[in-house]
Each structure stands twice: as C-alpha cells, then as structure tokens.
Amino acid sequence: MPAIPREFDGIYRGISEVFPHQAESKDPNENLLARLQQSDRPLRIKLGIDPTGSEIHLGHSIPVRKLRAFQDAGHTAVLLIGDFTARIGDPTGKSEVRKQLTQAEVKANAETYIDQVRPILDFDTPGRLEIRYNSEWLADLDLGKIIELLGTMTVGQMLAKEGFAKRYDQGNPVYLHEFLYPLLQGYDSVALKADVELGGTDQKFNVAVGRDLQRHFGLTPQFGMLLPLLLGMDGSQKMSKSLGNYVGLKEDPLSMYSKLEKVPDNMISDYFELLTKRDLGTLPENPREAQKQLALDVTGQYHGEASAQQAQKDAINLVQGGAGQAEAVPEFSLTAVNFPAKVFYLLGATPLCSSSSDARRQIKGGAVKLEGDKVTDPNVEFASPDELVGKVLQVGKKKFVRLVA
Numbered sequence: 001m002p003a004i005p006r007e008f009d010g011i012y013r014g015i016s017e018v019f020p021h022q023a024e025s026k027d028p029n030e031n032l033l034a035r036l037q038q039s040d041r042p043l044r045i046k047l048g049i050d051p052t053g054s055e056i057h058l059g060h061s062i063p064v065r066k067l068r069a070f071q072d073a074g075h076t077a078v079l080l081i082g083d084f085t086a087r088i089g090d091p092t093g094k095s096e097v098r099k100q101l102t103q104a105e106v107k108a109n110a111e112t113y114i115d116q117v118r119p120i121l122d123f124d125t126p127g128r129l130e131i132r133y134n135s136e137w138l139a140d141l142d143l144g145k146i147i148e149l150l151g152t153m154t155v156g157q158m159l160a161k162e163g164f165a166k167r168y169d170q171g172n173p174v175y176l177h178e179f180l181y182p183l184l185q186g187y188d189s190v191a192l193k194a195d196v197e198l199g200g201t202d203q204k205f206n207v208a209v210g211r212d213l214q215r216h217f218g219l220t221p222q223f224g225m226l227l228p229l230l231l232g233m234d235g236s237q238k239m240s241k242s243l244g245n246y247v248g249l250k251e252d253p254l255s256m257y258s259k260l261e262k263v264p265d266n267m268i269s270d271y272f273e274l275l276t277k278r279d280l281g282t283l284p285e286n287p288r289e290a291q292k293q294l295a296l297d298v299t300g301q302y303h304g305e306a307s308a309q310q311a312q313k314d315a316i317n318l319v320q321g322g323a324g325q326a327e328a329v330p331e332f333s334l335t336a337v338n339f340p341a342k343v344f345y346l347l348g349a350t351p352l353c354s355s356s357s358d359a360r361r362q363i364k365g366g367a368v369k370l371e372g373d374k375v376t377d378p379n380v381e382f383a384s385p386d387e388l389v390g391k392v393l394q395v396g397k398k399k400f401v402r403l404v405a
Contacts, residue, residue, distance in 0.1 A: 008036060010069035014062075014273045016201050017226040019208075032196065032223045036073075042127070045070040046194035046222070048134075048185060050082035051109035052101060056116045057246035058298070059230035059239035062274050063198040064120045066227060070196070071128045077121060078130045078192055081110045084138040085188075088181045116249045119302050137191040138184055149183045152216050153209070158182075161205050186210040194222045201226045230274060235264035244389030244405045252372050253303040255392050257311035258402065260295035268294060276301075332393070332401040334385040343370070344378035346388075352395040362395050369394040 004012045018032050028035035035043065047067045049060070067077045086106045101109075114131065122128045141149075158179050159165050167174050182205060189197060189210035197207045207224035214221045229238045232245025239246045247259045263271055265287040272278045272290075276297045284290045292312065300308035332350045344363060348356035360378045362368050368375040371391045382388055388403045 004033070005037075008033065008073065010277070011036070011066070011073060013069070014228065015066075015225055016228050017204075017224075019204075019224045019226075029220060032225070035195070035223070043070070043075045043195040044078055044193060045075050045196045045198065046078045046080055046189060046192055047198045048080040048082050048085075048188060049113055050086040051106055051113050052086050053241065054109050054112050055241060056113060056249045057239055057241060058249070058275060059232070059246065061117075061120060061249060062227050062230060063200065064117050065275070066198050066225065068120050068122065071122045071125070075128075076130060077128060078132060078194065079114075079117070079121070080188055080192065081113065081131065081133045082185070082188075083107065083110055083133045084135040085181060085184050088177055088184070112250075119249075132192065134184070134188050134191070138187070141187075146180075149187060149213070150179075152213060153183065155179075182206045182209045183213070186213040189222055190214055190217050190219060193219060195220075196223045196225055198225050198227065200229050202229060228270070228274060231267055231270070233259055233262065233264075235267055242386070244386075246390065247298075248390075249302055252392075253299050253307040253311035254314050255371070255390075255402075256302065257295045257299045257308060258315050258392075259390075260298055261291045261315065263291055263294060271298075330401050331404045333404055334388060335405070337385070339385060340381050340383050342378065343368075343375055343380045343382070346382070347393065347395070350393065350401050352393065352399050352401060367396050 020030050022030040025031040028038045047063050071077045083106050087101055164174050185206050186209035190213050199207050211221040232239035234245040268290045296308045337349050344356055344359040347353050347359035353359040363375050363378045389405050391403050394400045
C-alpha cells in the first residue's frame with residue numbers, strides 16, 4: 001500500500017483489508033485512496049447493524065468508530081438498522097439456525113442500539129449521518145424481485161460461505177431462508193447506493209455480495225473495508241456477550257473501567273489502536289500504567305472524563321480502601337453456585353456475606369446492588385449464570401465482586 005496522506009490517517013487506522021485494492025491504480029473504482037482523493041462529492045459509507053440483541057459491546061464499536069472517521073473526513077455515514085434482516089439473523093459463524101425475532105423485539109433492540117452509538121457518531125452536523133431501516137425497501141419486495149435476487153447466486157456459491165459449508169458437512173440443517181440473508185443484506189447496498197461498506201473480517205462474503213448486486217443493477221460496486229474482530233477480556237476468543245468476555249457500551253463507569261484495566265498485556269496495543277485515537281508511539285512502557293490509561297480513555301469516551309476519573313478512584317477505594325495501586329474489582333466465579341439460584345443464596349456464596357441469612361438481612365436493609373440497581377427482593381431467581389456474567393454485585397459502599405463464568 002502506498003503512503004497514506006495524513007488527512008486519511010483516521011480512515012486507514014487499524015483496518016485489516018480494503019477490497020478491491022490495486023495500490024498503484026489511479027482508477028477510483030479500483031483504489032479507495034484514489035476515490036477519496038478524486039471524488040467531487042461526499043462518499044456514502046454504509047454500516048449495517050442487525051438489532052438481534054439489546055446491548056452493544058466494544059467489539060461492535062470498532063466499525064462504528066470507523067464510520068465516525070469517515071464523518072470527520074467530510075463523508076456521509078449511513079447507519080443501517082437491519083430491522084427486516086434481523087428477523088432472519090446473520091448466519092455468519094453460527095453452527096445452527098438463529099432464532100427468528102418478532103417485529104416488536106427488533107424495534108425495541110433498534111432503539112437501544114441508536115442510544116448506545118450516540119457517544120461515537122456525529123448526530124449534529126447536517127449531511128453527515130443518515131439512519132435508515134432496511135424494512136423501507138425489503139418489506140415491499142415482490143416475488144419477482146426476490147426471484148431475480150436468487151438468480152444472481154448459485155447453491156455452490158452459497159455453500160462456499162464458511163458457516164454454511166461447515167453445517168452442511170456436519171449434517172446440520174441449512175434452511176432456505178438463511179440463503180436469503182446475504183442477498184437481502186447485499187440489496188441494502190443497492191438501495192442505499194453505498195460507496196463503501198464497513199464490516200468485520202467475518203463479513204467479507206456478505207460485503208462482496210453487495211458488490212455483485214450493485215454491478216447486477218448497473219451501479220458502481222462499493223469498496224469493502226474490513227476491520228479486525230476484537231478479542232474479549234479472556235484474551236483468546238472474539239468478544240461476545242454469550243461468552244461473558246465483553247465490555248458493554250452502556251455499562252456503568254466503574255464496571256467499564258475495572259474491566260478495561262485488566263486487559264491482557266499482549267492486547268493493550270490492539271485495544272489502543274482500535275478503540276482510541278492515541279498515538280501508539282506514546283504508550284507507557286509499564287503495562288500496568290498503559291492499562292490504566294486505556295481504561296480512563298475508553299471510559300471517558302462513553303461517560304465523560306470526570307466520570308472516568310471518579311471510576312478510577314472508586315476502583316482503588318473498593319480494593320484497598322484508597323491506598324496504593326488497585327488491581328481492579330475482585331472476581332467471584334459462578335461455578336461455585338448451583339443454578340437456578342435465588343439472589344440471597346448467590347450473595348451468601350460470595351465473600352460479601354457470611355451466610356444466606358446475612359444476605360437476606362443485607363437485602364432487606366437496602367445495602368445490596370446488582371450493576372448499580374438496588375436489590376429489594378431476596379427471592380429474585382436467576383435461571384442460569386449467563387444472566388449474571390460480567391455484572392458487579394455490591395454490599396454497602398466498599399464491598400464488591402465481579403461475577404465471572
């Protein structure tokens with residue numbers, strides 16, 4: 001790749017791949033840098049998000065941050081809420097068919113998603129942001145158009161998609177409606193006239209389908225810009241809510257800070273590159289200092305600098321009463337608890353209370369909080385540890401544990 005002009009540093013920072021990529025080509029249809037330099041209009045940068053859950057984590061924030069980098073360079077961010085495609089669910093990386101969501105579930109999730117990306121995107125500058133819903137065009141597709149879309153791809157091409165191929169080889173069912181997902185997602189690029197589509201490295205197939213469909217419908221094919229998948233706090237697997245190794249964008253400042261100050265040493269540089277604007281050449285040599293600066297920076301992005309500074313002080317006070325260097329909130333493994341479990345039993349199993357009876361007393365006295373919310377009923381029951389992983393359980397002002405798998 002040729003040298004990137006300084007004004008495009010934010011756009012190219014931390015990317016994994018741009019395609020098509022002909023580094024020496026002057027053709028703006030083959031070289032994104034040439035398109036950026038030669039275009040006489042703002043480019044349309046698409047990022048699709050399917051609201052299949054209610055919470056976005058830092059891994060999801062990476063392409064959203066890249067969308068902001070394009071905004072800052074004067075381009076139009078198109079945040080596409082896949083309210084129609086979410087009812088199918090992206091089969092990428094899944095070993096079995098996704099549960100299909102109701103329209104009401106999708107709508108509720110979409111509203112929370114937009115709230116969570118507000119700290120990242122520019123919602124105020126005219127012409128810099130469009131929020132679109134793909135039900136605008138997909139809900140009205142007639143059978144003729146659907147047949148036309150299906151006619152652009154063969155079964156063999158679909159089965160070349162990694163997840164489909166693995167499931168087929170293992171004898172697990174692949175349903176016909178799942179074949180529609182990449183085609184409908186690709187048709188979004190046609191409807192939006194996207195110039196660039198952002199996605200994780202696992203989305204290359206879907207982004208490429210968008211290029212093919214734009215070409216089929218007589219449009220200039222979009223560029224694909226792929227971004228790394230963020231490893232979770234365990235340092236080994238992709239950040240995922242189901243694995244409990246995530247940091248949620250709507251977590252309270254203390255929870256966010258105390259998780260991030262424990263990022264494994266070998267991941268600190270990647271987290272700075274993908275989640276901040278920090279010059280990597282200025283990072284402290286001491287990993288512990290770098291962890292604290294990372295936690296302050298990221299927490300400040302979502303809660304403000306003052307709240308981040310307070311979270312750092314609170315983390316120190318929680319662990320050592322304000323003295324010395326805190327190593328973050330202590331953890332308690334939920335493997336020690338039999339589920340389903342009532343909250344008083346859970347609390348009694350932790351070091352926060354001496355017994356289940358003590359736990360009941362603390363709850364009735366108003367001293368217990370879970371993720372900052374006061375617990376008032378000792379008989380609230382949790383069906384599985386998945387409901388609790390990553391959350392902070394608190395008794396009084398100075399006794400905390402983070403619940404882990």
